[in-house]
Amino acid sequence: MPEVLSAPLVVEFPFTRSLGPVQSAFLTGLRERVVLGVRTTDGRTLVPPVEYDPVTAEEIRDLVEVAPTGTVTTWAWNHAPRRGQPLTTPFAWVLVRLDGADTALLHALDAPGPDAVRTGMRVRVRWAAERTGAITDIACFEPYEGEAVAPGGHSGAFADPLTGIVAPARLDYTYSPGRAQSAYIHALSERRTVGERCPSCRKVYVPPRGACPTCGVATAEQVEVGPRGTVTTFCIVNIKAAHTANLDIEVPYVYAHIALDGADLALHARIGGIPYDQVRMGLRVEPVWTEGARYPDHYRPTGEPDADYETYKELL
Amino acid sequence: MTSEEAPGPRDIAVVAFAQTDHRRSTAESSEVEMVMPVLHDVLAQTGLRTADIGFTCSGSSDYLAGRAFSFTLALDGVGAWPPISESHVEMDGAWALYEAWTKLLTGDADTALVYSYGKCSPGLVRDVLTRQLDPYYVAPLWPDAVALAALQAQALMDAGLTDERALAAVGARSRADATANPHAQLKGRIPQGDHVVRPLRTGDCPPIGDGAAAVILAAGERARRLCARPAWIRGVDHRIEAHALGVRDLTDSPSTRLAAERAGAFERPVDTAELHAPFSSQEVVLRRALRLDDSVCVNPSGGALAANPVMAAGLIRIGEAAARIHRGASDRALAHATSGPCLQQNLVAVLEGDPR
Ligand SMILES: [Zn+2]
DSSP, X not given: OXXXXXXXXXXXXXXXXXXXXXXXXXXXXXXXXXXXXXXXXXXXXXXXXXXXOTTTOOBOOEEEEEOSEEEEEEEXXXXXXXXXXXXXXXXXXXXXXXTTOSSOEEEEEOOSSGGXXXXXXXXXXXXXXXXXXXXXXXEEEEEOOSOOOOOOOOOSOOSSOOOEEEEEEEEEEEEOOHHHHHHHHHHHHTTOEEEEEOTTTOOXXXXXXXXXXXXXXXXXXXXXXXXXXXXXXXXXXOSOOOSGGGTTOOSSEEEEEEEETTOSSOEEEEEOSSOGGGOXXXXXXXXXXXXXXXXXXEEEEOSSOOOOHHHHGGGO | OOTXXXXXXXXXXXXXXXXXXXXXXXXXXXXXXXXXXXXXXXXXXXXXXXXXXXXXXXXXXXXXXXXXXXXXXXXXXXXOOSOOOEEEESSOHHHHHHHHHHHHHTTSOSEXXXXXXXXXXXXXXXXXXXXXXXXXXXXXXXXXXXXXXXHHHHHHHHTTSOOHHHHHHHHHHHHHHGGXXXXXXXXXXXXOOSEEEBTEEGGGSOOOOEEEEEEEEEEHHHHHHHOSSOEEEEEEEEEEOOSOGGGSOTTOOHHHHHHHHHTTXXXXXOSEEEOOOSSHXXXXXXXXXXXXXXXXXXXXXXXXXXXOOTTTHHHHHHHHHHHHHHTTSOSEEEEEEEESTTSOEEEEEEEEOOOO
């Protein structure tokens, strides 16, 4: 069995969210060094604020400023910070109940070591030097032995409130396609196409994924298919691809389902080497490889007579 | 009372359960290659074929796979021809079982296949799980799953409800019990290790691993024909807490208690409890919420501290509880599943065998 392949896979996206009036006020407030909570009808102050009372589900909008000082309600010492976390040096995760609030905010506490942290300790906000209206505008908390700082009585109304945030996210994976797909990719590197035959219905699947989707049984018998095949159906693409890998492809062009000889499932690929308006069902095609490519660049006519409809109608 | 009183709900049972051996990595298998053997196993236990199954429901997460709609490829392992009635939850398979159970309660189907799987090995599961947090106030700080559990553990310690030694004992008992579980990933004597995020040590945390599980549900007489001693589901309920961690009392789990009450767990004592507590400190919270005393056998399988394939570990709790009833080791068992940080969402199922 050939080696199972693996490759890095990065999923990265700018997570773009709109803000309601309460979250907008809170995050805009952080930008202006003001911490806002929201008051419930029974008089509790929630920090960070939410739009609906977590107990009654009642809509709440009554913003109230709280102090930048507070008390640690629980903590955990993080000796090995991970990517994206607030501090790059060892720190404590803390829930902090700010003075004037009845609930606690999660953040990081900059402290020299776990012995310097305890539940009940007093802390204050350390503001980020550059603030954009995000929870990270609080750089972290720091120990604070002084007097409680009185809040300023801000109403929560700002001249230029934020309406949305962009929270970048990135996750790293090592993708492994498993045995069947590894074998398929290995074969492609030798410019061969292999499928797998179902032991039950005898159909040959390409690309193989290790299971017959019809019978739900494992497939193992490798079968080389192609390289030639038959166009079973196609469409004419009139919009130029936006992806950089496809910028050189002129429109219109044809994208087709191709039943490789010996396969019971059609692959899809671009058709070249023939004017787009002459491509037809039954056209016989073969792959065109470009130097260094990991899969055929496109398929072109072989010049053979067209395949009889009866030979591929099951594969449409 | 009138004569038009609705008839009671149908009796529905877990009639078969299968799981993979849980391992740190299964790079040689695609998801469908990992799932297919357990599907074949539960079908073989009952003699059913895919075409006999009334409803199929699965649980998994695209964020573990790093690919959109990853569950559709795993569905290849079911054999979806002729066409099947199918659904998916982006949750632990315990919630897929809940959906299947309600489907069977309506009478729309008599049998259901429920499966779930998680491959944690391709990504960094501690980071991956941060993406389920509040995207405005919490996720941008990237607090990982161990960090959040550690905050809960410290709150428990501050409240005098546990200490490091008691937590270590939970881990040690779980891994010792897991020696009788051929599927467990971490078993035997495991050093308690260093702090991962203090106060939690390696031994307080679940292993990271890949695995899958499947169960078959059947209604009424159908269940009796498929299984010598069906594990009747007497109730299932699931509840969620406020999503802001700072609003909650982390030392308690009112959602678990309420789910247990609505599932009928407190009507009579249970002899077994399979608790989905990935961290030792969470077992302390759950025991208190569920009022479990030492007469109850807790996590004889080793629980999530012995194997924690994310998205399957909750379904495995239901499967393990059911399997104990199948083999006569339990008469009335509680199974619990959790999802989200610090026991945010909780599902409780109560299972019973016929009187002996
Ligand atoms: Zn087949």
